[in-house]
Amino acid sequence: MAGFRLLVGLGNPGNEYSNTRHNAGAEWIEALAQQSQCLLRMEKKFSGLFGxxxxxxxxxxxLIPTTYMNLSGTxxxxxxxxxKISPEEVLVVHDELDIPPGSAKLKKGGGHGGHNGLKDIISKLSNNRExxxxxIGIGHPxxxxxVANYVLKKAAPDDYSKIEQTINESLRYVEDIVAGNLNPVMNKLHSFKA
Structure with missing residues (x-):
C-alpha cells in the first residue's frame, strides 16, 4: 500500500483552545514536528501552520489548519x-468521542461520524472519503x-495525561504509518491502553 504525503492535525486556533479535547489532532502534529525538529510556520496560502x-x-x-475546526477542509x-496530493495520500489526526481517553484507532476511509472537521474535509475533497x-480517544460526555461544550473544554488532568500518552505511543509507529504499513500498527495501537 502507498504511504502518506500529508499529515493533518485538527484543532481550533488560539490560546483559549490549547489543550482542549478537540485539539488532540493538532497536538499530535505539534509533537511530531518537535520530534522531527521541524518548525511549523504560518502559511497563508494553506490557511494553516505548515512544515x-x-x-x-x-x-x-x-499541516495544522488555523481556520477553526468546521472549515478544516479549506x-x-x-x-x-x-x-498534487490525492486523498488516499492524506492522514487526518483527530479527536474521537467514541473512543475512551488512553486509546487510539487507525483506519482507512469511512464517514465523518458527526465530526465537523472531517465533514468539511470530505466536502472540500469532492466527497472523497478515502x-x-x-x-485519538477523548471519551464521550x-x-x-x-458534546459541543465537552470537546471545547480542557480534559481533566487524568484524561489529559491519558491523551498525551496515547499521542506519544502512536508517534512510536510514525514511520510505519507514513510508509502505509497500517495493519501491524493497528494490531499494536488498538491493544494499547494508557
Whole structure:
C-alpha cells in the first residue's frame, strides 16, 4: 500500500483552545514536528501552520489548519491542490468521542461520524472519503447535547495525561504509518491502553 504525503492535525486556533479535547489532532502534529525538529510556520496560502519533514525516507508535509475546526477542509484542499496530493495520500489526526481517553484507532476511509472537521474535509475533497484517520480517544460526555461544550473544554488532568500518552505511543509507529504499513500498527495501537 502507498504511504502518506500529508499529515493533518485538527484543532481550533488560539490560546483559549490549547489543550482542549478537540485539539488532540493538532497536538499530535505539534509533537511530531518537535520530534522531527521541524518548525511549523504560518502559511497563508494553506490557511494553516505548515512544515516539511523526512520520515521513513519520504518527504512529508505537516499541516495544522488555523481556520477553526468546521472549515478544516479549506486548508487540506489548498495543500492537496498545490502539491498534487490525492486523498488516499492524506492522514487526518483527530479527536474521537467514541473512543475512551488512553486509546487510539487507525483506519482507512469511512464517514465523518458527526465530526465537523472531517465533514468539511470530505466536502472540500469532492466527497472523497478515502483519506486515512488516526482517531485519538477523548471519551464521550454521555449525552449528545453536552458534546459541543465537552470537546471545547480542557480534559481533566487524568484524561489529559491519558491523551498525551496515547499521542506519544502512536508517534512510536510514525514511520510505519507514513510508509502505509497500517495493519501491524493497528494490531499494536488498538491493544494499547494508557
Amino acid at each position: 516539511k519533514v523526512h520520515i521513513a525516507g519520504e518527504e512529508c508535509y505537516l 486548508a487540506v484542499q489548498a495543500v492537496c491542490k498545490f502539491y 483519506f486515512a484517520r488516526l482517531r 454521555g449525552h449528545a447535547s453536552q
